[in-house]
Amino acid sequence: xxxxxxxxxxxxxxxxxxxxxxxxxxxxxxxxxxxxxxxxxxxxxxxxxxxxxxxxxxxxxxxxxxxxxxxxxxxxxxxxxxxxxxxxxxxxxxxxxxxxxxxxxxxxxxxxxxxxxxxxxxxxxxxxxxxxxxxxxxxxxxxxxxxxxxxxxxxxxxxxxxxxxxxxxxxxxxxxxxxxxxxxxxxxxxxxxxxxxxxxxxxxxxxxxxxxxxxxxxxxxxxxxxxxxxxxxxxxx
Numbered sequence: 253x254x255x256x257x258x259x260x261x262x263x264x265x266x267x268x269x270x271x272x273x274x275x276x277x278x279x280x281x282x283x284x285x286x287x288x289x290x291x292x293x294x295x296x297x298x299x300x301x302x303x304x305x306x307x308x309x310x311x312x313x314x315x316x317x318x319x320x321x322x323x324x325x326x327x328x329x330x331x332x333x334x335x336x337x338x339x340x341x342x343x344x345x346x347x348x349x350x351x352x353x354x355x356x357x358x359x360x361x362x363x364x365x366x367x368x369x370x371x372x373x374x375x376x377x378x379x380x381x382x383x384x385x386x387x388x389x390x391x392x393x394x395x396x397x398x399x400x401x402x403x404x405x406x407x408x409x410x411x412x413x414x415x416x417x418x419x420x421x422x423x424x425x426x427x428x429x430x431x432x433x434x435x436x437x438x439x440x441x442x443x444x445x446x447x448x449x450x451x452x453x454x455x456x457x458x459x460x461x462x463x464x465x466x467x468x469x470x471x472x473x474x475x476x477x478x479x480x481x482x483x484x485x486x487x488x489x
Contacts, residue, residue, distance in 0.1 A: 333357040333421050344424030348431040351473040355431070357421055363480075364435045364469060365419045371482065372441070376411035378403065388470070388483040406448040414440040414460055422466065429474040436488060437465045464488055 335342035349355050367386060374382040378399045384392055402409060416439045423434030440462050445454035468484040 333361070341421070341424055344426070345421070347426045348424055348433070348473075351426060351429065351431060352471070354478070357424075360433060361419050361421060361435065364433075364467070365416050365437070367469075367480075367482070368416065368419070368435075368437055368439070368465075368467065369413055372411060372413055372439075375399070376409045376443075378409075386482060388481050391482055391485065402445075407453065408446050410442075410444045410446065412442040414442065417462070423468070426473075429472060431471050431473050432468055432483070433470075433480075434466060434468040434484075437467065439463050439465070 333341075333345065335345065345355075345357055371383065371386055373379075374386075375395055375398075380392075380396055380399060383395055387395060416437060418436075418438045420436050421433060422436045423432070425432050440460050442457070442460055443455045444452055444457055447453050464487065466486045466488045467482055469480040470483040471478070471480045
């Protein structure tokens with residue numbers, strides 16, 4: 253009887269092992285690092301959306317259901333941005349919407365703000381892995397060079413983004429099949445640079461700066477990839 257009981261235990265253990273392997277093959281394995289990477293790559297305010305609507309790359313800005321073809325009478329309303337007195341901007345937005353029926357200017361601004369926050373934070377932290385897929389090659393090179401110079405000087409940058417006071421589309425144009433949208437950000441930040449000993453060498457810990465940045469994002473509308481990348485940064489005159 254003892255031998256029979258032992259055989260039963262071995263048999264049950266084998267069955268249990270087989271079921272565990274089957275579950276792993278169907279469901280896959282997940283670990284903390286994988287989850288952290290997945291959520292790190294998304295705009296913070298989009299994590300509550302349905303999974304099928306949220307790709308794993310932050311650069312896809314929020315979209316809206318496909319709008320109707322814009323007309324002169326409805327362009328201002330459907331674009332989700334005030335183009336009154338700016339026919340060039342209105343034309344640019346309408347041209348982009350003809351090339352990309354999912355484009356929604358108001359939703360784009362929301363995604364651009366999330367991208368702005370992520371890029372500013374990643375730059376301060378020297379996180380080139382996060383920056384690289386968000387930036388055009390030449391823009392990334394500039395960011396990477398600045399980070400390397402900071403590291404060589406044994407300095408650290410502390411950036412606190414107090415808030416984005418405004419984000420406004422100020423330019424839109426189609427160049428071939430590439431859509432380019434320029435957004436002007438006005439943000440409040442605290443930026444402090446410290447040396448290796450922790451001493452402040454630039455900036456003030458208690459001083460909030462109001463900064464204006466103008467960023468241009470680009471997307472190839474002929475590509476099924478819905479992601480936008482940052483192709484130009486500048487400070488408005």
